[in-house]
Amino acid sequence: xxxxxxxxxxxxxxxxxxxxxxxxxxxxxxxxxxxxxxxxxxxxxxxxxxxxxxxxxxxxxxxxxxxxxxxxxxxxxxxxxxxxxxxxxxxxxxxxxxxxxxxxxxxxxxxxxxxxxxxxxxxxxxxxxxxxxxxxxxxxxxxxxxxxxxxxxxxxxxxxxxxxxxxxxxxxxxxxxxxxxxxxxxxxxxxxx
Numbered sequence: 001x002x003x004x005x006x007x008x009x010x011x012x013x014x015x016x017x018x019x020x021x022x023x024x025x026x027x028x029x030x031x032x033x034x035x036x037x038x039x040x041x042x043x044x045x046x047x048x049x050x051x052x053x054x055x056x057x058x059x060x061x062x063x064x065x066x067x068x069x070x071x072x073x074x075x076x077x078x079x080x081x082x083x084x085x086x087x088x089x090x091x092x093x094x095x096x097x098x099x100x101x102x103x104x105x106x107x108x109x110x111x112x113x114x115x116x117x118x119x120x121x122x123x124x125x126x127x128x129x130x131x132x133x134x135x136x137x138x139x140x141x142x143x144x145x146x147x148x149x150x151x152x153x154x155x156x157x158x159x160x161x162x163x164x165x166x167x168x169x170x171x172x173x174x175x176x177x178x179x180x181x182x183x184x185x186x187x188x189x190x191x192x193x
Contacts, residue, residue, distance in 0.1 A: 013121035018145035024153025032151035
């Protein structure tokens with residue numbers, strides 16, 4: 001997958017999320033399940049570039065950023081952008097960009113020198129950011145991990161609009177039902193038509 005342009009410099013992005021059958025995605029700022037191979041898939045997918053001179057962007061809300069264990073944030077080998085109207089740049093490491101909203105973040109990537117260093121843009125959470133992202137013409141794909149079963153959740157993925165249709169998996173994406181710790185799950189890719 002390469003950087004996708006809508007018009008002159010209008011970047012597209014993809015969303016990546018794991019959801020259980022009730023579309024739950026989180027509980028008390030953490031994941032409701034512990035599946036190491038799914039976390040590895042998230043990491044590999046959001047880091048993967050075809051041009052070794054470039055890197056990807058991970059855009060997330062404030063709660064998602066601070067829900068990442070301190071030892072794992074900012075997400076390595078990706079430009080992290082946090083969306084918040086309440087944080088100040090002093091609240092974040094100097095290599096993490098702070099933007100008030102998703103469109104401002106995208107314009108910042110497009111209009112600054114960093115745009116030439118970026119290959120793919122990933123939306124990684126949370127619920128409100130996903131909802132805003134799916135409505136945008138910039139939205140290209142949704143990388144969805146379907147966790148088989150229900151878990152206690154207090155945060156949910158928004159309803160997926162009917163404009164999203166399932167497409168074949170990328171070559172790097174494992175096929176079929178996976179299982180770890182007695183939890184079954186399956187990877188899907190949906191594309192906005």
